[in-house]
Amino acid sequence: MELTDILIKFTLIVIVFAISLVVAMYSTYAERKLAAFFQDRVGPNRAGPWGILQPLADGGKMFLKEEIIPTNATGFLFIVGPSLAIFTACIASAVIPWGQKLTIGTTVIDLQVTDINVGILYIFGVVSLGVYGIMIGGWASNNKYSLLGAIRAASQNISYEISMGLSIIALIMVTGTMSLGEIASQQHGFWADGWFSWFVFKQPLGFLLFIICAFAETNRSPFDLPECETELVGGYHTEYSSMKLGFYLFAEYINMFISSAVMATLYFGGYNYPGMDWVAANAGTNISVILGVVLLFGKIFGFIFFFMWVRWTIPRFRYDQLMDLGWKTLIPLAIANIIITGLWMTFIRG
Amino acid sequence: MEPLSNKRKVLESKPLNFLERAYLPAIVKGLSITMKHFLKVVFAKGDVTIQYPEQKREFSENFRGMHSLKRDENGKERCTACGLCALSCPAEAITMTAAERQKGEEHLYREEKYAAVYEINMLRCIFCGLCEEACPKEAIYLDGDIVPSDYLRKDFIYGKDKLVEAPLNQ
Numbered sequence: 177m178e179l180t181d182i183l184i185k186f187t188l189i190v191i192v193f194a195i196s197l198v199v200a201m202y203s204t205y206a207e208r209k210l211a212a213f214f215q216d217r218v219g220p221n222r223a224g225p226w227g228i229l230q231p232l233a234d235g236g237k238m239f240l241k242e243e244i245i246p247t248n249a250t251g252f253l254f255i256v257g258p259s260l261a262i263f264t265a266c267i268a269s270a271v272i273p274w275g276q277k278l279t280i281g282t283t284v285i286d287l288q289v290t291d292i293n294v295g296i297l298y299i300f301g302v303v304s305l306g307v308y309g310i311m312i313g314g315w316a317s318n319n320k321y322s323l324l325g326a327i328r329a330a331s332q333n334i335s336y337e338i339s340m341g342l343s344i345i346a347l348i349m350v351t352g353t354m355s356l357g358e359i360a361s362q363q364h365g366f367w368a369d370g371w372f373s374w375f376v377f378k379q380p381l382g383f384l385l386f387i388i389c390a391f392a393e394t395n396r397s398p399f400d401l402p403e404c405e406t407e408l409v410g411g412y413h414t415e416y417s418s419m420k421l422g423f424y425l426f427a428e429y430i431n432m433f434i435s436s437a438v439m440a441t442l443y444f445g446g447y448n449y450p451g452m453d454w455v456a457a458n459a460g461t462n463i464s465v466i467l468g469v470v471l472l473f474g475k476i477f478g479f480i481f482f483f484m485w486v487r488w489t490i491p492r493f494r495y496d497q498l499m500d501l502g503w504k505t506l507i508p509l510a511i512a513n514i515i516i517t518g519l520w521m522t523f524i525r526g
Numbered sequence: 527m528e529p530l531s532n533k534r535k536v537l538e539s540k541p542l543n544f545l546e547r548a549y550l551p552a553i554v555k556g557l558s559i560t561m562k563h564f565l566k567v568v569f570a571k572g573d574v575t576i577q578y579p580e581q582k583r584e585f586s587e588n589f590r591g592m593h594s595l596k597r598d599e600n601g602k603e604r605c606t607a608c609g610l611c612a613l614s615c616p617a618e619a620i621t622m623t624a625a626e627r628q629k630g631e632e633h634l635y636r637e638e639k640y641a642a643v644y645e646i647n648m649l650r651c652i653f654c655g656l657c658e659e660a661c662p663k664e665a666i667y668l669d670g671d672i673v674p675s676d677y678l679r680k681d682f683i684y685g686k687d688k689l690v691e692a693p694l695n696q
Contacts, residue, residue: 213567214560218575489560490553 180283188289192269199480200429201231207429207484214488238422246415250316257313258416258423264306265430271295272437273357275447275469278462287447287469288357295356296344299438300337303393306431307333310395310402313424314412325411328495329402332392335502336399340389342510343382346517347442350378356438360446365453376443381513383443385506390435392502395428397487401495436479440472447472590653592670593646593684594691598636601694604665607641611657611666619650620657637663644689648673648682 205220205227212219220227245254275287292298307330314326351359363373376383392399403411413424440446447468456464493501545551566572576583585591596604607624625642627635634640657666676682 210564212573213564216563216567216573218567218573218577221577485557485560485564486553489556 199433203429205231210484238419241418243418248318253316258420261309261427262423265427268302268434273360276465291357293355296354310412317415321409322414325402325408336389336392339506339510343385346382346513363445363448366450374445394431398490436476440475590655590668592673595689597691602636604663605641606637610660614656614660617650617652619647621645644686646684
């Protein structure tokens, strides 16, 4: 690898990292603002125009709060918990293809940090590591509510990872690859071979299962049982204060951003958009690539909006209902989806 | 029993049908309701918030707020320190000290006797308006704003400096 390549990759990593953090930061603001709008209120509007500086004020508050580590907590693991949560949240973005290749002079810049050939498996691995952050933090707090929240998080994530994986298998059968860059480029344009090229139109049931599991994996309402205030005080982060609490909350928003990016890439065409060939031919390749990146972020923000929209609409599941839905409904549906996809591939696509 | 009105509706609990068990139609319905509220707030200024320090809700006409001691049409204080307001006060919030009007003070006080000190403890006051009703001289009315907050209890004892209406020629 040449020095310029390393520099380009490094810059890209820094940019992606910064974007994830800024998006997560402003997701907290968006969440509060949207919550207000859904409930006929106005939301934060005092810090700066329209309250636009609210995340900075919140961050400043988090940093200045007193740091409390309970006497009976396991000190080292108590710190490892939130660190692991935010670390795993941040590294998942490495395999997301943010766009096609940019060409500046003779240098070709690939807008994907790394295109490993098992990208989906990588994301699954990282996501399942994420639950350790919650589990360790909840256990190390030495508090019954934290422990119950952590156990709930662990069992919920394990249950929904199964149906998530099964819904992805059907997609992988269609694509024939696990590389996210490859999957994104297979959805080129909008229309190909007499049908929409985006996978949401080829795998509608798979997408539905995936989005439900994504809600459960990110601990978002209606699956936010690990932090169910009415039963568990604060859930796994009951004993946390200061920026360690901030890390947990932040990790949730980064996870939301990443899972929105994954959904946009896997099912909604990633950086592809209708008429991209026309734009590339008439306005130049780079313009088309940049437009694709912008539209990918538009899709991601659309998904984040949907996450919040659902949160302020649907009440929380009861725990047995959650398990019922996961094991008795989603997993059979996912298996049925695999069978239907297999039949379609064998008899119709040929 | 005979139904008295025709409003009674007999409900039967049926098992949920397939669509109801699938949750999704109900979820879509719920989402559309919240979206309606969202659009109303964003595009039609549908929020109901009053931004308090900048905007104030209008009080009703018979709202009872902070007291004011009135002056007559010549700018003389109406209060004659008869003590009926203090007597009528169920919360015992009012105290006063009477004084006799001296020569040369006729332009200040309407009657020969006036209140040299007139204090209302705003923490005791329950804003019932009985002082207003008891006053034979139409000297006290609860027509002011909400009593502002403060840090010390002693600062809630309002004297004449805060209660008496501003003089006419100012």
